[in-house]
Amino acid sequence: MWCCRTSDLDPAVLAEPERLGLFGDDDLRRCRRYHFDRDRHLFIAAHLLLRCVLSRYEPIEPADWRFAANPYGRPEIADPAISRRLRFNLSHAAGLALVGVAREGEVGVDVECADRHADAAGIARHAFSDSERRFLQGLPAEESRLAFLRSWTLKEAYAKARGVGLSLPFRDMEFQYGPDARIAMRLGEGIADRADRWRFEQFSLFDRHIGAVALGTPVPAG
Ligand SMILES: CC(C)(COP(=O)(O)OP(=O)(O)OC[C@H]1O[C@@H](n2cnc3c(N)ncnc32)[C@H](O)[C@@H]1OP(=O)(O)O)[C@@H](O)C(=O)NCCC(=O)NCCS
Numbered sequence: 001m002w003c004c005r006t007s008d009l010d011p012a013v014l015a016e017p018e019r020l021g022l023f024g025d026d027d028l029r030r031c032r033r034y035h036f037d038r039d040r041h042l043f044i045a046a047h048l049l050l051r052c053v054l055s056r057y058e059p060i061e062p063a064d065w066r067f068a069a070n071p072y073g074r075p076e077i078a079d080p081a082i083s084r085r086l087r088f089n090l091s092h093a094a095g096l097a098l099v100g101v102a103r104e105g106e107v108g109v110d111v112e113c114a115d116r117h118a119d120a121a122g123i124a125r126h127a128f129s130d131s132e133r134r135f136l137q138g139l140p141a142e143e144s145r146l147a148f149l150r151s152w153t154l155k156e157a158y159a160k161a162r163g164v165g166l167s168l169p170f171r172d173m174e175f176q177y178g179p180d181a182r183i184a185m186r187l188g189e190g191i192a193d194r195a196d197r198w199r200f201e202q203f204s205l206f207d208r209h210i211g212a213v214a215l216g217t218p219v220p221a222g
Pocket residue numbers: 043046072073074075089090091092093109110111123126127156159160161163164165166170
């Protein structure tokens with residue numbers, strides 16, 4: 001796992017990312033589309049981090065990485081031979097970019113600002129099971145807000161690792177914290193997968209963000 005804050009970067013890089021010579025035309029086009037500086041800066045930080053991090057795993061220069069989207073829009077390494085042995089996923093929120101890399105299997109990451117006051121009840125209606133909603137409703141307001149964010153980041157991390165986007169029924173995944181802080185996932189019948197091939201970790205970053213990573217061992221062939 002690797003992370004970077006926009007505040008870690010030289011303002012000159014954020015103002016003129018093309019001068020680094022690391023970004024391709026696609027990246028620069030996407031960069032220019034952001035209306036707000038803070039969103040553009042976060043995009044720059046995230047994609048700079050991604051390119052530099054990937055180059056620690058393969059003898060490829062940061063500027064030479066090429067990406068392609070899978071059918072559900074997940075960016076992956078364009079070269080299939082490299083993509084088979086190196087997976088990544090990216091998340092960004094409120095000034096922080098997080099990159100997860102896995103040598104084998106699947107990886108998904110999600111980060112949210114811990115101050116975020118999302119429409120938890122609205123999202124939970126679509127994306128949380130009845131028992132998860134009952135659990136959240138039984139907690140004091142602030143605890144419930146944080147518990148919502150923790151579950152949400154785990155669900156997003158799993159969905160992003162699966163790489164099938166919005167097609168996964170979020171209410172068919174539930175998470176439980178064991179006594180040793182191990183996180184176990186239970187899957188409903190809407191998701192055809194083996195929950196026991198997944199490992200989850202959850203963490204806070206710089207006292208401001210909540211992050212989660214999902215790591216899946218490859219499904220045995222046959
Ligand atoms: C695509 C999606 C995964 C992005 O999640 P997000 O929380 O908005 O944003 P994050 O910062 O965590 O992730 C964005 C990054 O994920 C990656 N990404 C994009 N599509 C992806 C996909 N289908 N699968 C995995 N990763 C994806 C990209 O690298 C993207 O960053 P980039 O655009 O700068 O390259 C999200 O829109 C999504 O599918 N969410 C499903 C959850 C949902 O909305 N459920 C509805 C329940 S009511």
